[in-house]
Amino acid sequence: MDQSLLVFVTVAEKKNFSRAAEELHMTQPAVSQYIQTLERAIGAKLLERSNKFVRLNKAGEIVYHHAKEILGIYTRMQCLVDDIMHTASGTLSIGASYTFGEYLLPHVIAYLHKEYPLIKPNITIANTKEIAEFVLAHQLDVGVVEGGLHQEKLYIEPFAEDRMYIVASAHHPYAQKKQLLPSDLSKETWIVREVGSGTREATEKMFATLDFYPSNMMEFGSTQIIKESVEAGLGITLLSYWAIRKEIATGSMMALNIEKLPITRQFSWVTQATPFHTKATEVFLDVLRNNKNLPVFSEAEF
Template sequence: MDQHLVVFKEVAVRKSFSRTAEALHMSQPAVSQYIASLEKELGVRLLERSNKFVELNKAGKIVYQYSQQILRSYDQMQILVSDLQNDPSGELKIGASYTIGEYLLPKLLAELQERYPQIVPEVTIGNTDEIGSQLLHHEIDIGLIEGNYSHQQFSVEQFSTDKMYIIAAKRQPYKVEEEVSIEDLEKETWIIRESGSGTRKVLENFFEKHCLHPKRVLTFGSTQTIKEGVEAGLGISLLSDLTFAKEIQLNKVQKLIIDGTPIKRKFSIIKNHHEFHPKALQVFEELVKQKI
């Protein structure tokens, strides 16, 4: 691996020769020498220096972009060569949207650790758009998302079907056996997820399909907060049945009978499909398909 690129990348990120030297356990003059050598080789200055900071110039930004790709490819090469002789191991960066990450992923990770203890999972949970963006920028290795997210760089494969219901507090004046009209739903306060959420997109489609315009909408950033709001009688919401099974058992919320529900949506695996994938990613993907 080209040590010049390693040093350059660290300087670009840390914006300091001294902090780079400390991080790489090198002397500051050695860091300066590596940068000077790289600039000489390329025939152009890469950094703008002052007493207080180091910044990438236009050429530096180009080199930084490619250095990330080169170093990532080198790391991937090492992993794939190691995979030929060893059991699945190493760090696996997993991204999951909230419903999957909070209600399905923990059991999958427990199974993964039991079968392959040498794999070290690192988990990021966000909304569907955030997970897609992180995969696009190679911040994660694989994503598990709800709803749809397409990009020419990705392969997308469905691994499960989710069922979504409109729920209300148990104490609200709805009878379990009676269908609730769209007109009644329109009078309710709706508690919804933030923009970019797969759950939010499904609900917006439901509103559009039924020409439903709620009198009041509250936006919350987590499923748990929404459930607590519904339970407290703050409003109604549309959620996956995975998320409120305990609340149903405890008789705290109820599913409303509404035409067009339950709403079904896809749970999908997304990954960069023009890349070689290490054993750790492959076995995790197979586990997801087998267990769900």
């Protein structure tokens, strides 16, 4: 591995030569020397320096992006070689979209920790589009996303079904109605996720299925904020069963009774399109494939 790339990435992320030297167990002059060597090899200055900060310039941003990808590939290669002689162990970089990441992934990680204590998960939570981009850039070993992701350069495999319901505050006038029409919903304030989210994709498909589009929408970047807003009576939303089951159980939110619901979609895992995975990754995929330690869906709650 090119040590100068590792040093450069560390300086860029720490934004300080001294902190980078401490992280790498080097002297500050040694860190400076590695940066100078890299800049001479690239043929451009990569960092802007002052007494108060160190930050990337335009050339530095390009080098940083590709250096992260190169280091990720090298680390993965080393892990694959190490796996030949060892059991599943080491860092496993997992990315997950919000619904799976916040409500189901913790159960999977608990199982991994119990059964494979040498695996050290590193978790990133982002929307579906971002998780796919991180996997493609070798910044994640595996991603778990929801909805219809299409990316030719990645391997995508569905492994579980997710059901989604329209929910409102228990105090909303629609909460006590036995049956609602799509025309009723079009008049409501809808609280939706951002573009790029699997939940937003499902919501847009639902609007098309029910043949209406709301005139009043609020876009939030977090499922938790959406739930709090719905409970406060700000509007209604479409969310996964897994995200709302506790609120349904306590009675703070109600699933609305509408024809053609619930909406169903798939949870899928995403990896590089390669037959080679670390043992830690293979173990994680096996856990997903066999639904080990995932909570059990219970439609009776609704």
